[in-house]
Amino acid sequence: MNNQMELSFSAAAQNEAFARMVISAFLVQVNPTLSIVSEIRTAVSEAVTNSIVHAYSGDEGKVVMRARLDDTYVYIEIEDYGKGIGDIRQAMQPFFTTQPEQERTGMGFALMQSFMDEVHVSSAVGSGTLVCMKKRLNECDVIYDAEGWRTLDRRLI
Amino acid sequence: MIRSEWNGESLTVYLDGEIDHCASEHWRQEIEAELKKRPVSKLVLDFSDVHFMDSSGVGMIIGRYKTVKALGGQVYAQGLNRQSSAVPSCGSASNHYNPIGRSRNV
Numbered sequence: 001m002n003n004q005m006e007l008s009f010s011a012a013a014q015n016e017a018f019a020r021m022v023i024s025a026f027l028v029q030v031n032p033t034l035s036i037v038s039e040i041r042t043a044v045s046e047a048v049t050n051s052i053v054h055a056y057s058g059d060e061g062k063v064v065m066r067a068r069l070d071d072t073y074v075y076i077e078i079e080d081y082g083k084g085i086g087d088i089r090q091a092m093q094p095f096f097t098t099q100p101e102q103e104r105t106g107m108g109f110a111l112m113q114s115f116m117d118e119v120h121v122s123s124a125v126g127s128g129t130l131v132c133m134k135k136r137l138n139e140c141d142v143i144y145d146a147e148g149w150r151t152l153d154r155r156l157i
Numbered sequence: 158m159i160r161s162e163w164n165g166e167s168l169t170v171y172l173d174g175e176i177d178h179c180a181s182e183h184w185r186q187e188i189e190a191e192l193k194k195r196p197v198s199k200l201v202l203d204f205s206d207v208h209f210m211d212s213s214g215v216g217m218i219i220g221r222y223k224t225v226k227a228l229g230g231q232v233y234a235q236g237l238n239r240q241s242s243a244v245p246s247c248g249s250a251s252n253h254y255n256p257i258g259r260s261r262n263v
Contacts, residue, residue: 013178013179013182014179016177016178016179017175017177017179020175020177020209035239038209038239041209042209042211042244045177045209045211046211046212049177049178049211049212049213052178053178102216103181103185103216103217103219103220104212104213104216105212105213105215105216105219107212107215107244108212111211111212111244
């Protein structure tokens with residue numbers, strides 16, 4: 001199974017909920033657990049909010065969300081063409097924020113990393129940021145087969 | 158308009174829906190307006206009808222906590238569910254975001 005989608009939308013705050021709805025709807029076909037959907041929704045929300053709040057700082061702009069499914073993983077990309085991140089390592093530090101006065105927590109990237117298996121950020125100042133995330137869709141149980149070998153079993157819920 | 162209750166001692170605010178960056182601004186304004194009406198020594202935030210909350214929502218909660226704390230008050234959370242507590246309790250965040258006392262009926 002290999003399926004993908006791409007969505008482009010304006011950098012407007014009301015589209016944060018829209019992006020979450022779209023990724024949830026896209027994931028329905030693989031019948032994921034509620035907790036996996038919830039974690040992916042949160043990660044997408046954080047990335048899209050970053051684009052709207054930081055990349056464009058309230059100005060007009062375009063955000064692109066891409067997602068791809070294979071038998072095991074979902075791959076998600078959130079891309080913007082905004083101001084970019086100068087120091088990605090610093091930006092990804094938990095509780096680092098450039099807008100503390102706006103009640104930002106600086107938790108965005110930390111939550112993406114907590115809720116997804118992998119998060120990669122690439123950015124160029126003045127041209128934009130790309131966040132790539134990956135998550136396994138089925139939780140695994142370690143089980144032992146008849147001969148005592150450890151194997152991974154995909155739990156079907 | 159938000160749903161809230163004042164019992165002469167504590168102000169309970171019933172949060173609902175999805176508390177993201179977009180909704181947080183609305184909640185911030187509405188709760189601050191309620192807090193200005195009277196001195197509030199105990200603010201209770203009810204999360205029973207919250208279906209989603211991300212770090213923007215946490216920022217809004219921390220902001221109200223600071224407002225109430227600056228006036229010598231206390232903030233409590235009640236009705237926390239899996240959706241509303243996943244982000245604040247995530248990993249090391251709980252060490253930093255534990256200023257809100259939990260009501261008994263959590």
